[in-house]
Amino acid sequence: MIANYGYKDGSGEYYISIDTDKCIGCTADRACLTACPKLMFEIITDDYDDEVAWVKKPNCRTLAYDCADCKPSAGYTSLPCMTACTPGAIKHSW
Amino acid sequence: MNAEVKADTLPEKKEFWRWQENVWVDESKDWKSAKIITCGIDVGSVSSQAVLVVDGELYGYNSMRTGNNSPDSAKNALAGVMDKCGMKLEDIHFVVGTGYGRVNVPFAHKAITEIACHARGANYMGGNGVRTILDMGGQDCKAIHCDDKGKVTNFLMNDKCAAGTGRGMEVISDLMQIPIAELGPRSFDIDSDVEAVSSVCVVFAKSEALGLLKAGYTKNKVIAAYCQAMAERVVSLLERIGVEEGFFITGGIAKNPGVVKRIEKLLGIKAMDTKIDSQIAGALGAALFGYTLQSKKAAA
Numbered sequence: 001m002i003a004n005y006g007y008k009d010g011s012g013e014y015y016i017s018i019d020t021d022k023c024i025g026c027t028a029d030r031a032c033l034t035a036c037p038k039l040m041f042e043i044i045t046d047d048y049d050d051e052v053a054w055v056k057k058p059n060c061r062t063l064a065y066d067c068a069d070c071k072p073s074a075g076y077t078s079l080p081c082m083t084a085c086t087p088g089a090i091k092h093s094w
Numbered sequence: 095m096n097a098e099v100k101a102d103t104l105p106e107k108k109e110f111w112r113w114q115e116n117v118w119v120d121e122s123k124d125w126k127s128a129k130i131i132t133c134g135i136d137v138g139s140v141s142s143q144a145v146l147v148v149d150g151e152l153y154g155y156n157s158m159r160t161g162n163n164s165p166d167s168a169k170n171a172l173a174g175v176m177d178k179c180g181m182k183l184e185d186i187h188f189v190v191g192t193g194y195g196r197v198n199v200p201f202a203h204k205a206i207t208e209i210a211c212h213a214r215g216a217n218y219m220g221g222n223g224v225r226t227i228l229d230m231g232g233q234d235c236k237a238i239h240c241d242d243k244g245k246v247t248n249f250l251m252n253d254k255c256a257a258g259t260g261r262g263m264e265v266i267s268d269l270m271q272i273p274i275a276e277l278g279p280r281s282f283d284i285d286s287d288v289e290a291v292s293s294v295c296v297v298f299a300k301s302e303a304l305g306l307l308k309a310g311y312t313k314n315k316v317i318a319a320y321c322q323a324m325a326e327r328v329v330s331l332l333e334r335i336g337v338e339e340g341f342f343i344t345g346g347i348a349k350n351p352g353v354v355k356r357i358e359k360l361l362g363i364k365a366m367d368t369k370i371d372s373q374i375a376g377a378l379g380a381a382l383f384g385y386t387l388q389s390k391k392a393a394a
Contacts, residue, residue: 001245001246001247001248001249002247002248002249002335003248003249004248004249004250004251004334004335005251007252007253007254007255008252008330008331008334009254009255010295013334015250015334047206047207047209047210047246048210048245060253061253061254093334
């Protein structure tokens with residue numbers, strides 16, 4: 001399942017997509033949990049009883065601001081969450 | 095000169111936004127002879143539904159306005175449909191809560207997100223050909239892909255603003271002083287197509303609509319402009335995850351042809367028809383999840 005967390009507003013589209021099929025049985029030891037400086041990720045049991053990562057609810061409405069410090073304009077060449085997620089489950093839309 | 099205004103002389107405030115609440119029971123079925131009775135309760139931000147499923151088939155439902163707290167809304171929704179068929183809470187084997195108030199349904203055995211429940215409900219209502227679901231809820235909007243069993247494969251939700259939601263339509267209904275059920279048909283009663291209102295925010299859309307009225311637009315043209323804006327907004331949401339054949343719309347806005355026809359035109363796809371109230375999809379899906387869980391429990 002592709003789970004998209006985020007929003008679209010007048011300034012643009014801000015979604016973090018998590019491919020839960022790659023997230024189940026994570027081979028990166030849930031590195032996303034600590035890689036994100038804002039600790040936005042959390043492991044939950046989804047509706048189909050799989051343990052997967054999701055973006056915490058309050059962050060879903062403020063992604064543009066929460067992720068700004070990790071974007072190229074802040075000096076990063078790759079996003080910490082995507083780099084830590086070696087199965088490649090995490091993607092940013094912007 | 096100050097004229098004294100007494101409260102009882104003030105004109106009565108009409109609630110144009112108030113949509114039709116419904117209680118329905120399939121009287122051709124006898125729930126007393128059923129093996130498994132399950133219930134789904136969807137406590138949404140604007141409306142609450144309780145659906146009863148008897149041996150895996152829809153038996154009855156109640157759809158009503160959400161009150162000021164989730165537990166009472168859940169109780170009232172369930173009481174409405176149980177009273178109609180003479181059922182008691184102890185007759186129900188499994189209750190699943192869904193919607194934004196799902197964790198506050200006091201008698202629920204399990205809470206499941208509305209995304210999974212809408213997919214399951216749409217699969218029941220539209221058949222196993224349903225692939226893309228648009229849920230236009232009271233205060234959020236969801237685009238969902240599912241497989242032939244109603245399992246979610248991709249979803250996207252926008253709950254940051256009320257534009258493109260049922261609450262937005264209620265605001266316009268009150269502003270125009272036209273009953274909400276008439277907005278859709280009236281949006282087609284215009285001489286020529288109109289541009290959508292430009293704002294994506296329901297508050298600014300309201301002020302823009304007022305501006306159009308002052309500029310000489312008829313009420314029907316303003317409604318058409320708002321319906322077009324809603325359609326464009328949700329279509330942009332749908333396009334993000336892609337639209338496949340087998341397109342189904344759930345939620346209250348599915349009853350508004352002014353928005354539905356415009357969405358169909360923009361997508362170039364016709365939405366699937368159903369005889370079941372589109373507003374109960376989430377609660378129906380929850381009750382069906384309950385049926386599966388109770389069946390497993392009974393078989394163990």
